[in-house]
Amino acid sequence: MASTTASERSGTSRGGGTLYRGDLGMWSWVAHRITGVLTFFFLFVHVLDTALVRVSPNAYDSVVETYKNPVVNLFEVGLVGAVLYHALNGIRVMLVDFWEKGAKYQRLMLWIILAIWVVVMIPGAYFMLERTISELGR
């Protein structure tokens, strides 16, 4: 399906001709790694902040206040976007692995999950930022 294959291009690639330059599928894999690692690091912080409910209500509430800061609120949209991509692409990976036609439609499925991502993120970002923006306007 790709116009050129990796082996055709490898002769002109950097790194002594050994650098893999796959097509769109490689970038979906790169994005899957980056979003996965970012989410894992966030999870580390998130379990620690939630553990403050065991210390005192005030300790928890004061730390959760930082999540309501406009800049952090914007990061939350980024986090939800990263997790949503990872989830949708994960489903695509499972279909490639277990569905007999998965490999054939992998490229089409990438465009479909990206479309779903946009369709979910537009209202999602609106509802996540609604209150922050209305308070900034005041």
Next chain:
Amino acid sequence: MSLALDKPRSPRRPAARRSNGELYSWLFMRLSGLLLVVLVLGHLFIMNILDGGVHKINFGFVAGRWASPFWQFWDLSMLWLAQIHGGNGLRTVINDYARKDATRFWLKILLYISMVLIISLGTFVIFTFDPNITN
């Protein structure tokens, strides 16, 4: 490109006596991933999007949720699955990019310590949560 295989069906191939660990790890990523799609996207939807998003969250909100065994079980499953799924993903990333054996070893030790710490702390908090704790 020509691919030359020397007698691919040769009977003198060294016997494959490896463990199936990586196979189970691969399978686990898909099974836990499927569960996490529901658990994590549900969690993000309730916490970040529904009813004013993150602005509604405080100690009282957490206490209200963890009064229900359903949400306790939800959060406990999510904690364990996400840590093992994410930890296994990071293990693969470390294996791919660490160049020295010592770097690989110590990064993985650090990873495993963080996983045990987060799973233990999270489990402890869910099981010992006290809504009447004083400030």
